[in-house]
Amino acid sequence: MAEVRAGRVSDLADGQRILLDVDGREVFVFEREGRFYAFQNVCPHMGGPVGEGILMGKVEAVLGEHRETVRERFSKAEIHLVCPWHGWEFDIETGLCAAWPTKYGIRRYEAVQRGEDVYVVG
Numbered sequence: 001m002a003e004v005r006a007g008r009v010s011d012l013a014d015g016q017r018i019l020l021d022v023d024g025r026e027v028f029v030f031e032r033e034g035r036f037y038a039f040q041n042v043c044p045h046m047g048g049p050v051g052e053g054i055l056m057g058k059v060e061a062v063l064g065e066h067r068e069t070v071r072e073r074f075s076k077a078e079i080h081l082v083c084p085w086h087g088w089e090f091d092i093e094t095g096l097c098a099a100w101p102t103k104y105g106i107r108r109y110e111a112v113q114r115g116e117d118v119y120v121v122g
């Protein structure tokens, strides 16, 4: 598999994203907590630019003594990318759709740091 240089690590500071072409597909790259992520920039719902979406923790229920929902909170462990067009959410670790993980997802690529540069494995 070929590696495509995405840019400098510093280009991804402060939540910046890089768009690049990987084997004819538009791919976006971002960094979060020292890890690099790359996905194809096409939402499986209606083709929206999912790479322009925000990152947020999965909304999860906090259960009480009898397993009733006491409140809800944003997960710190499961982070979702939210498509800006209609709000479909994708787990950034897998690319799978939060609502229909067995049916939909966005294509994930490996993103690696080499020195001061980040590469996407196509």
Ligand code: FES
Residues within 6 Å of the ligand: 043, 044, 045, 046, 047, 048, 049, 050, 083, 084, 085, 086, 087, 088
């Ligand atoms: S195109 Fe992404 S949610 Fe509709």
